[in-house]
Amino acid sequence: GFHALIASGTTPKMLANENQACLIGYGGMLMESFVAIMALVSACIIDPGVYFAMNSPMAVLAPAGTVDVVASAAQVVSGWGFTITPETLTHIANEVGEQSIISRAGGAPTLAVGMAYILHGALGGLMDVSFWYHFAILFEALFILTAVDAGTRAARFMLQDLLGVISPNLKRTDSLPANLLATALCVLAWGYFLHQGVVDPLGGINTLWPLFGIANQMLAGMALMLCAVVLFKMKRQRYAWVALVPTAWLLICTLTAGWQKAFSPDNKVGFLAIANKFQAMIDSGKIPAQYTESQLSQLVFNNRLDAGLTIFFMVVVVVLALYSLKTALAALKVDKPTAKETPYEP
Template sequence: MNTFPVILLALGILAIGYRYYSKFIAMSVLGVDETRTTPAHTQYDGQNYYPMGKWVLFGHHFAGIAGSGPLIGPTLAAQFGFLPGLLWLVLGVVMAGAVQDLVILFASVRRGGKSLAEIARKEISGFSGVTAALAILFVVTIAEAGLGLAVVNALAESSWGTFTIGMTIPLALIMGVWMFKLRPGKGIREGTVFGVLGLLAAVIFGKLIPGSFLGPYFTFTKHQLTVLLGVYAIAASVLPVWLLLAPRDYLSTFMKIATIMALVVGVFIVHPDFKMPALTEYIAGGGPIVPGPVFPFAFITIACGAISGFHSLIASGTTPKMISSEGHIRTIGYGAMLMEGVVGIMALVAATSMFPGDYFAINTPVAQYQAKIEARYPIVNLPNLSADVGENVQGRTGGAVSLAVGMAQIFTGIPGMRSLMSYWYHFAIMFEALFILTTIDAGTRVTRFILQEFIGKFYPPFARPDWLLASVSSSLLIVLAWGYFIWTGSISTIWPMFGIANQL
C-alpha cells in the first residue's frame, strides 16, 4: 500500500480538527476571552512571567512537549503493523491529546500560571495537591533521566552533533538580547533570520568538524556529556526565560518542523510503500520489541505522539506564564500538539516503509532475531543499508537507529540524493538528539516551579519564583536527581514505569 494517499488523508483530518473542533472547544466549551488580561501582564517580573509573541511561544511550547515520544514511540509500535499506530496517532491527537493540552493551558492561565499540582490543591484539597506534586516530581525526574540518557548516547563521541547543537546556545542568547531588549516588539523577524541562518551554518559546517583540529574540542564521553547537560539545564532553568530558554526552543523548532516537512515532501516525491503489514501477529502479544498486546501497549508505547501526561506539566509550567493573549491559547495548546502528531505520523511512515525483516533485525538483539524472527521476517536490504550509512546497524535496539535509517531511505530516494545516505543517517541521529534536548531544559524549569511551590508550603519565601537562591538550589537538586540516574545507568531499571505513569 502506498503511503502518499494515507499521509494526505491524515493531514486533512488534522487540519479539519484544528479548524473546527479546536475552535468549538476553545470558544464554546472553555470560553476563551481575548480581552482578558493574562498573568504574563498582571504578574510580569521579567524573569518567568513575560509576555511573548504568539509564534515565539509556539516554538517554545512545541519544543518543550516534543521529545523522544513522537519519534521513538511510533517507531517501536510499528511491530504491531502500520494500522494501529496510524489510527491512534490521527484520532488520538485530534480528540484527546490536543484537547488535553488546550484545556490545561487555559486552566493554568486562568489560575495565574500556576502548576498542575497547585491547581489540584486549590480546586480539590491540600492533600491532593501534595500527592500530585510528589507524583509529578517522581515522574518528571524519571522522564528527564530517560530523555537525558538518549541525548548522551546520541552525542557521545560525536563532534558533529555536539558542535551543531552546542551552537544553538550562543545563537539563542544573541537572539534573546536582540529580540527582547535591544529591539523589543520589532526585532522578532531580524532575530529569526539571524538565528535560522546561523543554525543552517552550524548544520553545514558541523559535518566538517570530525577530523578537523576542532574535532577533539567537541568530542566528549558519556560522563562528560552528562555534566555538560546538567550545567546547561540549570542555566536554562534559572536565567530569564527570554534570554535562553524561549529563543533556543524557538530556534530549535525551525529545525524540527523544517526536517519533518522535508520528510513529508520526500514522501510526496518518493511515494514509498508500507512494507510492514497493516497488522502483524504481535497484536495479540509476545512481540520481540514490545511484549504486550496492542491494547493497551500501542497507546503506552506511542505516548507523546497522541496524548501525554507530561504535556500537562509544560502547559501549566512555563507556557502559561508567557501567554500574551488568551486568543493565542488555541494555536499554542491545540496547534502545537497537532504538529507533534504530524511528527509521530512521519516517524511511523519512516519505520514501516522499511522491509519488516530489516526493521526487526535492527530493533532486536542479533541472537533473538536469528532464533525467533528471521524465519518469519528475513533480512532483505540490511547489508546494503549498513554499507551505505558506514556502520553496522543490526541489533541497534531502541528505535533511534531504525528511525534514522528509515528517514535516510526516504531522503535518498529524492532525485540527486542517492549518494547521501550516510549524511542523512547521521543528520537524523543529530536531529533526534535536538528533539529530545529541548524537552529536558523546559522540563527542568517546570519541575523547578513545582519543587519551589512544594517547599514553599513549609517555608513560604522559597515559593517566590524570582528568588535566585531558591531557583538555583531547586534546579540543582532536580539536575542532581536525574543526572544520578544517567551517570549510573540505573535509569534502565525504572524507565518502563514512565510510559504507564505518563498515560495515567
C-alpha cells in the first residue's frame, strides 16, 4: 500500500522511458524482498536466548527497580526454555560496541547483530564485529530515512491541499511558510508515534505493528480503487476487474481486521479491550509488579488512541469506496472518456 501511493510519485524520477518502469518498479520490490530474506537469515543465526533478550519488553525482562538488568533478563529468558547467561549478553554487547542489547526491540538491532556476525565470518574476520554492526545500522538508517522522506513529502502535499480549504495561500507549494508549516505538522505527527513507540512499556512494536499492518493494506485497497476508477473514466471498464478483484479481497480482510482490533472483547486482540483491562487494574489498585501506575495509564491511552485511529482509517476507506462507486457509475453514463489531468498549480 505504501509503495503504491508513495513510490508511484518517486519512481518516475528514476525513469528515462516508460519501458523502464517494469525493471525499476518490479526490481525495487525484488530488492526489498531480498532485504526481508536477509532479516530472516540474520534472525535465524542468532541464539534464541539472545533473540528474546533483544526483542522482549523491558517491563517483562527487568521490572522497574531491578538492580542488575542483564542478570534479570538472562534469568527470565532462561525460564522460557532458552538458556542464556548474563556473560553472553554482556559479551555480545561489547563486541558490537553497545552498552546493552537488552530490550532493543523493533527489528533493526536484531538485523544489525545478525548481519554483523555473518559479514565478520564470511570475510574471514576482516574488520571487527562492531564495524559491521554499525555498517548494518547505517544501511538500515538510509533505507528507512529515504522511505520516511518520501512519505513526509507526500503527506505534506496532501496536508497543504487540505489546509488550502482554510486559506488558499497554504495550498501553494511555492510558498516557503506554507511548506514549512505543513512539513512541521507532518513530522510532528509521525514523530509523536515514534516517540510513543519508544517509551511504550510493552515495546512500541506491540501496539504500532497491528496498526501499521492494517493501514498499509488499506492504502493498497485505496490505490486499487483509484486505479479502477481511472479505468472506468478512460472507458476501459472491461479491464476494471483486474483492480476490483484484489480490491474486494483487501477491503474484506482489512475492514474485518480493523473491526476486530478495535472492538474485539478479547483482551489479547482488541485495542479497547486491552485498554479496559489495564484500566481495571488501575481502578482496583492491583498493579502487577512489572508495571507502575503511570505505565499502565500510558498503555491505556496508547491502546485507546490506536482504537480511534483504526476506526478513523476504516471510515476513510468506506467513504473513498462510496465516492469511487459514485464516480465510476457517473463515468459509465458518459459516452466518451472523462479522464483528464488537472492543470499545474504552483
